[in-house]
Amino acid sequence: MSEQRSQFQGRIDVLVSTIKGWVEPHEWVTKAYPKKMRDVDHQVYEVPALFLQKGPTRVLLDPVAYDVPGTEGVVDLYLMPTYDDMASLFFEQGNWVIHYAFPPNPKGTRSVIEAQTLPLREETINQVLDSIAEHAEPSF
Amino acid sequence: MPNRRFDWHQHIKDVEGEYRATRIAVDRLKVQVAATPDILNKDDGSRAYLRDTDLNLEGTYLVRLFAAFEAALRSYDRARHNDPTRDQVASVLIDTIGGRRGQGISTAVRDGAHAVRIVRNYWAHENDVMPDPITIAQARARLQTYLSWLPETWG
Numbered sequence: 069m070s071e072q073r074s075q076f077q078g079r080i081d082v083l084v085s086t087i088k089g090w091v092e093p094h095e096w097v098t099k100a101y102p103k104k105m106r107d108v109d110h111q112v113y114e115v116p117a118l119f120l121q122k123g124p125t126r127v128l129l130d131p132v133a134y135d136v137p138g139t140e141g142v143v144d145l146y147l148m149p150t151y152d153d154m155a156s157l158f159f160e161q162g163n164w165v166i167h168y169a170f171p172p173n174p175k176g177t178r179s180v181i182e183a184q185t186l187p188l189r190e191e192t193i194n195q196v197l198d199s200i201a202e203h204a205e206p207s208f
Numbered sequence: 209m210p211n212r213r214f215d216w217h218q219h220i221k222d223v224e225g226e227y228r229a230t231r232i233a234v235d236r237l238k239v240q241v242a243a244t245p246d247i248l249n250k251d252d253g254s255r256a257y258l259r260d261t262d263l264n265l266e267g268t269y270l271v272r273l274f275a276a277f278e279a280a281l282r283s284y285d286r287a288r289h290n291d292p293t294r295d296q297v298a299s300v301l302i303d304t305i306g307g308r309r310g311q312g313i314s315t316a317v318r319d320g321a322h323a324v325r326i327v328r329n330y331w332a333h334e335n336d337v338m339p340d341p342i343t344i345a346q347a348r349a350r351l352q353t354y355l356s357w358l359p360e361t362w363g
Binding site: 101103104117130132146148149150151152206207208 | 214215217218220221224225320345346348349350352353355356
């Protein structure tokens, strides 16, 4: 097993269990699911993906890749069941960050949606998930 | 063939990801070739076919996207009938799996999958009439929604 892949698997294991612990107290129901991934040498390996549900909103935390230019790991957040892209997590300089475009505040003066990159913490992941639950509608 | 619905969802999402990366690559190449035509060889056709590559990119990936969806339905259909050689066409699979005797999928969701199929047929030259266009993201959303009605595993 390549060192990079092994590191990625370890990071995803920790990420999934950490996020479970952060979101479950905020009424998100979670279920881990093994995702099969194929490496550049066609080796199949598994990492956990995480389904999250709060009321009617279903989201998937989906590990995407580690061999990505400019980052050591990418994990996406999709709105289910359409798999619409909502947010992305990147492993950069030893830490996970979350990239998300918060919808504009209807009372605010700015109407342009600007994506923000936030350090991944209990507070920020719950902010993002709650924003998705509040605003996102499946595209179909 | 995988027998976990989740694997098929992932496969469809992966195809969409490949499309996005290719779209960016083609867009950037067009700009570079316009500025410096010599970066592509005039003799091997690569320069001449760049325009068609650009024009047909959505269609090319929509065919792949639908092929993944169709393979998922076929896998499920074969397992359901315990017949590994069973080979229904896509339109029949969508209606029989989604119908009242199947998973009871709503007409709107089935129609969504059929709309993608009709666009696929156009790009695969099975139909010469240009249907209403569908973006890759719209096609992915429709096909994923249909698949979400299948059981988690089969076979």
